[in-house]
Amino acid sequence: MLSVNVESIAQYACYFMCCLYFYSDSVVLQFVGTKGGLTRYYLNPRALQESDFVLENNNTLQADYYTRATVLGNDSFLYSVPFDAGNYNNDTLVTASSIVLVDNAPAAAVGIQFKWSFLQDMFTNVTTNCTEEECMKCSDEDIDCYLLDNDAYIILSETQEKIGKPLSDYKPAVMMELSGEDGTLDVVYKKMIITDFQGMCQKGDGTDSAASILLDPFFSVSAYLRWLTHYVILQLVQFSVYDWLYAGVWAEATPTFHSYSYKPCDKVYTFFTHDPETSVTSMSGSIGCGDCEIGYSIEAVNGSNLFLLVLKTEETCECRKNVTSFQPEEKIYNNTEKCARKSVQRHRRRPETCHAYHDEENSDDCGGATSVQASMLMLFIIAIFAARLPLQYLDSTLQ
Numbered sequence: 001m002l003s004v005n006v007e008s009i010a011q012y013a014c015y016f017m018c019c020l021y022f023y024s025d026s027v028v029l030q031f032v033g034t035k036g037g038l039t040r041y042y043l044n045p046r047a048l049q050e051s052d053f054v055l056e057n058n059n060t061l062q063a064d065y066y067t068r069a070t071v072l073g074n075d076s077f078l079y080s081v082p083f084d085a086g087n088y089n090n091d092t093l094v095t096a097s098s099i100v101l102v103d104n105a106p107a108a109a110v111g112i113q114f115k116w117s118f119l120q121d122m123f124t125n126v127t128t129n130c131t132e133e134e135c136m137k138c139s140d141e142d143i144d145c146y147l148l149d150n151d152a153y154i155i156l157s158e159t160q161e162k163i164g165k166p167l168s169d170y171k172p173a174v175m176m177e178l179s180g181e182d183g184t185l186d187v188v189y190k191k192m193i194i195t196d197f198q199g200m201c202q203k204g205d206g207t208d209s210a211a212s213i214l215l216d217p218f219f220s221v222s223a224y225l226r227w228l229t230h231y232v233i234l235q236l237v238q239f240s241v242y243d244w245l246y247a248g249v250w251a252e253a254t255p256t257f258h259s260y261s262y263k264p265c266d267k268v269y270t271f272f273t274h275d276p277e278t279s280v281t282s283m284s285g286s287i288g289c290g291d292c293e294i295g296y297s298i299e300a301v302n303g304s305n306l307f308l309l310v311l312k313t314e315e316t317c318e319c320r321k322n323v324t325s326f327q328p329e330e331k332i333y334n335n336t337e338k339c340a341r342k343s344v345q346r347h348r349r350r351p352e353t354c355h356a357y358h359d360e361e362n363s364d365d366c367g368g369a370t371s372v373q374a375s376m377l378m379l380f381i382i383a384i385f386a387a388r389l390p391l392q393y394l395d396s397t398l399q
Helices: 006-020 064-072 116-128 172-179 211-215 217-238 241-245 335-343 376-388 391-398
Strands: 027-034 037-043 078-080 093-102 105-115 143-148 154-156 190-202 262-273 282-289 292-300 307-312
Touching: 064 078, 064 093, 064 105, 093 116, 105 116, 116 143, 116 154, 172 282, 172 292
Parallel strands: none
Antiparallel strands: 027 037, 027 105, 078 093, 093 105, 143 154, 143 307, 190 262, 282 292, 292 307
8 A cells, every 4th residue: 555645745735835936936826816817917027938828818708717717716826737738848837726715606717837846846845744664755766756636637746747738648557547438436537528519520542443444435535624713714814914014023822732631520639637526536555457556546635726646566577458548539429329319410500480570670771782793894903003003103102
């Protein structure tokens, strides 16, 4: 059984926000967001690192720091990092926010952004200061410590490359144990499946062949005529009197081609989340991996959305189990499921009454735009006028 100094971690999380103000160089940004948007923010002039938080979080109701903090409650702080933050070369910024309630309704979210390295230093100090003789430390060679959020994403680990990635990418056997995919009754993370009925999937390489056109020479003749027609129409559309007279003024454009296309499909999204009502907040045990085993212990950090996961294992002990992927996948239906899917097709509900007429509307004014036609005389005058303008004047106008 693993024993970790969870109480120290919980106390650290409670006074962590206050301690940050004594390390002002680590704090990059302070902000206040309401339903109307990002209301106030303050950039630390002494911080050497910049933040794109203000540009990326204009819509408060869709921002994670607001929506997730609302679900978490006003008595806890929400800690989050960007997805795949470990792939960045610079120091990752951690966002910590908490909701403010007015009359039991969310009114605003307050928080800060600080350097991930500062969080790692404080976490290392807390988890290594153990006075007991039999206490295991995160700095030991056979101990791995992780800070996970409520969606099983890694917030902190010994290596920065793992930050912002799901735990299942590195410890699939442990993720199966914590989510109950191997038959465990008590789970920390609950498996959630969402189906997107309006998804777009990339088309695969087809097996159809175009060699059948060689059987009939008229296919080649018709293809040439279609190409010639398209080319002539394109030239007519792009023709300009100004470009014809001043052919020396030109700009080079590089076309962008995509070698893939998409098709409508149903996509399945699978993820894990902690449900406060049904999930447990602490769990420990061991996982058998052939000739070795992995000991684990996980505890919820009070006052936050974090979980402290401690693993004890040997260097040569690896459990390779297939765990559910976080990547969206196309849902493939068999013949029976296709019929059931069509029978429950969810179309947009039509209005019960038709509103094609209003008492204050004059029907004689409707449809008059179809009679508007371009004046050929005015177009000809504009073309002549544009052709006779000095080139310097046109260049200054375009600039």
